[in-house]
Amino acid sequence: MVRTRFAPSPTGYLHIGGVRTALFCWLFARRHGGQFLLRIDDTDVQRNVEAALAPILHGFRWLGLDWDEGPEVGGPHAPYFQSQRQHRYQQAVAELLARGAAYRDYATAEELQAEREQAQAEKRPFLYSRRFMAETPADCARFEAQGRQAVVRLKMPREGSLVINDLVRGEVVFEWAREQDHVVQRADGTCLYHLASVVDDYDFQITHVIRAEEHLSNTPRQVFIAQALGYPLPAYAHLPYVAEPGSKNKLSKRKLDKYLKQRDFAQVYEHGLAIARALRLEAAAETFNPVVVDFYEQVGYLPEALLNYLLLLGWSLDDKTEFLTREQMIANFSLERVTRASASFDPKKLWAFQDHYMQQLPLAEKVERMLPYLVRAGLLSRPVKEEDRALLERVVIACGERLKVLGDILNYGDFFFREWPEYDMGAVAKQLGKQRARELLLRFVEGPLETEPFTAEALEQAMQAFVAAEGVKVGDVIHALRVAVTGKTIGPGLYDCLAILGREACRQRIVRAVELAGKPVG
């Protein structure tokens, strides 16, 4: 039985690179009919784990990455929080000590630092002298009499080498003599991550440790711990990490400012920001950040688009396949086809996947999923009336492929749901600034707007007749008309807008816009 795990720290947000790793773990487990678990690595955080964990679990659920064991779902190996498993780690430390694979060390931070500096001065690799290693109770007593406190260190081999057969990278060789005597238990008795991780992987019967490449160089010490404890070794697979747009540095949520200088990244961010404003979200930098998964849910990306994009960031089926359903992903995933080089996150490509999936979404589904956005923006209230739902359906049809994310309904269709449009005053000034334009609009109200029936087709014909009679071009009136009834310069076909809004609303808006433009600003 294949068992994989993803082990997030409760930080309050789900990093896009983390999700990619989790996705690969999940896919590998599902591909082999195995299980995927979630373990919370909170050995060092004393913050409110509950609150910081919620957004992460929420993200997993949103993406449909279900876990067989872990927080909230429990399981036979509970608890799945490292903070609650300290006794197990301490047990393991005692065993390590008993077997001579670890020792108590009484060196102070300063003494250690001095050794490091000396090694550096002599240009040789640092290796702790084990000067304050205590191997007997008498040693301990002597050091403690000096007021020293002990940590527990691994007694790493100083000869030979270790070959790791990484499922992504192949054979990787490490010299034991380059490995430090890492601390596994702090002076206060609490245990550290590497020890905890190995113990948990054993207790949870993890068969495949699939994680980011940054852990590759941590592997020797973990192998050492596992072997010293007599645990069978899991298979290892180190995935390349997700890099910044346009560079090979690891993607970091703290560098948003830097990424925003990149055009593509900025575009996607700005677009999301417009939606966030319409939703009156506090665009807190913490989660409103394209490096954080929350961002995509908030502005209305589809989980399948994000998953598909992330899958192809470091994995490919062949030279052609771009779109895979969840089932196809599971059926085809393999670690052999994972790339070895890190891959830059490209928000524009994600956008393209999103576009694709959005256009695939059935009309009824779009309506259903866009409704909450209108509600949250305060444009519709619950319970949603049937007529509003019908209106939304017409609007969605009219908007067509302009809707790229669910939240786009607010960018393109808000004015259908407001009493008055929010006028873009720059556009008003430009399109309605001239007396002549305003006169034309008013005559439009008296003429074409009286058309019967009040349909897009009829209105278009009436417009043709109107401009011919006025001796102007369609363009001379249509742009001003759009701004007058929608408040903005972008949007669905104008005649569709007019027809959906209805005669009376159009009349009122045109009159109002003309007044607005006719008056001096202020």
Added chain:
RNA sequence: GGCCCCGUCGUCUAGCCAGGUCUAGGACACAGGCCUUUCACGCCUGCAACACGGGUUCGAAUCCCGUCGGGGUCACCA
């Protein structure tokens, strides 16, 4: 700096293990054009890569060696 990993268009990648069918394929982005009442879409065209240098071979993106470049990691963080 030590150790480890990586290196095909701007980006994601196919091809590499089993050398020739690769004048290197696809996608995103970009540029130009068409369509057009805005925006978006669509259509057409274009731009663009085997990091470099040596080998091996009839033949190398593919194998070997070296160089260079990029990244990761070196905590009583995870």
